[in-house]
Amino acid sequence: MKQRKKRKGVLERLRRIFFFRKAPAKIGLYGPPNAGKTTLANRIIHTFVDENEDIGTSTDIPHETRRAVRKGGVLIDLKAKALQNSYIKTATNSSSDSDPKPREKKSKLKLDIVDTPGLATKIDFHDFLAFGLDEVEAKKRAKEATEGVIEAIKWLEDIDGVVLLMDATEDPYTQTNIVIIGNLEARSIPVIIAANKIDLAEASPQRIADAFPQHTVIAISALKGEHMDDLYEEMARRFK
Amino acid sequence: MDLISEDKINSMSSTEKLRFLLDGVKSGNIVILEGGLTTEEQMQLIELTMTEVDDDFPGIELNGYPSKRSFFNLRKKKTRLTMIGPAKMMRTIKKDKDLISTVVSAV
Numbered sequence: 001m002k003q004r005k006k007r008k009g010v011l012e013r014l015r016r017i018f019f020f021r022k023a024p025a026k027i028g029l030y031g032p033p034n035a036g037k038t039t040l041a042n043r044i045i046h047t048f049v050d051e052n053e054d055i056g057t058s059t060d061i062p063h064e065t066r067r068a069v070r071k072g073g074v075l076i077d078l079k080a081k082a083l084q085n086s087y088i089k090t091a092t093n094s095s096s097d098s099d100p101k102p103r104e105k106k107s108k109l110k111l112d113i114v115d116t117p118g119l120a121t122k123i124d125f126h127d128f129l130a131f132g133l134d135e136v137e138a139k140k141r142a143k144e145a146t147e148g149v150i151e152a153i154k155w156l157e158d159i160d161g162v163v164l165l166m167d168a169t170e171d172p173y174t175q176t177n178i179v180i181i182g183n184l185e186a187r188s189i190p191v192i193i194a195a196n197k198i199d200l201a202e203a204s205p206q207r208i209a210d211a212f213p214q215h216t217v218i219a220i221s222a223l224k225g226e227h228m229d230d231l232y233e234e235m236a237r238r239f240k
Numbered sequence: 241m242d243l244i245s246e247d248k249i250n251s252m253s254s255t256e257k258l259r260f261l262l263d264g265v266k267s268g269n270i271v272i273l274e275g276g277l278t279t280e281e282q283m284q285l286i287e288l289t290m291t292e293v294d295d296d297f298p299g300i301e302l303n304g305y306p307s308k309r310s311f312f313n314l315r316k317k318k319t320r321l322t323m324i325g326p327a328k329m330m331r332t333i334k335k336d337k338d339l340i341s342t343v344v345s346a347v
Contacts, residue, residue, distance in 0.1 A: 121286055122299030122327035139295065146290040153287050173335050175302045179286065182279025182307070 024073060024110040025239050028155055031165035032176050033062035033118030036196040040165060040222035041071070041115040047228070048074055055115050061131045062118065063145035068155050069115045076109045076232055109236045116155055117148030119176050156183060161190045161239040163231070168195040168203035168219065172211045181212060190238045193217045194231055199224045246275035254281065258288050265300055265326050266292070270344065276304050276322035285324070301330040303340050 029037040038056040045053050055071050057064060123145045128138035162184055166172045172195075184191045193212060195205035198219045205219035218234055220227045242264055249257060257277075262285065264271045277285065282302060289300050304322035323340065334341040 119286070120299070121289065121302045123290075123293055124298035124327065125295065126298075142293070142298075146293045149290045150287055153283060156283075171335070173337075175282070175304065175332075175335070178304075178306055179279050179282045179302075183283050186278075186280055 024112050025160040026070070026112045026114055026158060027161045027163060027235070027239055028114045028116055028152075028159040029165060030116055030152065030162050030180055031118060032167070032174065033120055034060070035118065035165035035167050036222045037118065037165050038065050038115055040163070040194065040196065040220075041069070041113055043222045043225060043228060044074060044076075044113055045071060047232075048076055055113070061128065061133075063120075063123065063141060063148065065115060065117045066141070066144040066148035068117065068148075068151050070112055071115075072112045074111050074113050076111060076236055078229075078232055078236055079108065109240060111235075111239065114155060114159065116152040117145065119149055119152055119180060120145075121176060123149070156187065156189070159189060161192075161235075163192050163194050163235065165194045165196050165222075166208050168197050168205045168208060169200050172208040177212075181215070191215060192231070192234050192238055194222075195219045196222055199226060241270045241272065243272050244274065246273075249273055249275060254284070257281070258285050261285060261324055262288055262292065262300075265324050266297055268326060268329070270323065270325035270330060273322045273324075276307070276319040278307065278319050282322070297326070297328075299327045301325045301327050301332060301342070303332055303335060303342065305340075306337065 029041055031037055036058070038058040041055040042058065045055050049071070055069050123142050125135070125138040125142035128141050129135065133141065162180075164177070164180060164184070166177060181191065193208060193215050195203075195208040195217050197203055198205055199221040203219075205217060209217040216234060216238075218227065218231045220231050222228075252260060258281070261271055261273075282304070285300070285302070293299050302322070302324050305320040307319045323342075325342075325344070329344055329346070331343045331345075332340065333343055
């Protein structure tokens, strides 16, 4: 009996040595519909995985993403990215001798990115008719969108960190944003707020920072790729 | 419009509370809760609402003031007022930490 227990202990140790790996953190991209979650997910995949691969389709129609999509094993390698950027800069700028040295970035982090459907308290099929969908299609989309909201909520059970996207052109003080943040705080899930769409003239990321002063807010444009390095650095720091 | 006392809400279990609220809203009432719901309960209410959305009931309009940490118990958050109404009838115009403006219209 004792022998069997000992053998089991050795096997367990071997299993841990050869097979046990720390699973990559699952990072959820959350937010209301049309905040730019899929655009950000695609941007991350293009930057660190494959420039031709998309995690989903982003359009102006709300609830385009109606199923959570997980992309596993995304390696956020800031050092490699910094070197690549510096190489591109050197190749395109002959007076690079006068430029300061690129900042050394040591962070490397493997993540699973989960693009979730937009969270909402109401889904009216009539809203989709305005985007040219016929009634049958609009009702189908509305039904799928409700299932998507439930799926996004269920995913909170399995998520290790969240990038919460907010549209910087809109009022951030909505009940949906408050409910998401409250739930993340209650579950002690680390969160970064990404104030998206700063490429638009009416964007005000400061309004988001003022509304949620207890959280880190990074102003980005996922579509244009503005300030993405700031977000990646914060992700590497918070989700390590 | 139903104004529900904190005592009544506290006497209900979590499931009873959500069912009571959603039934009230689905029958066309605007429900205001003294004491309010926690953000976890609000998330559960959104989840329950989504299971009942159909052509006639597009969902709810949910509003409230953020919870506060009580002075003597720093770990516990005190919830405040929550207002829930049918999305078809109620629309939020303006909301900040201390003011909620809504428009209510007949269906």
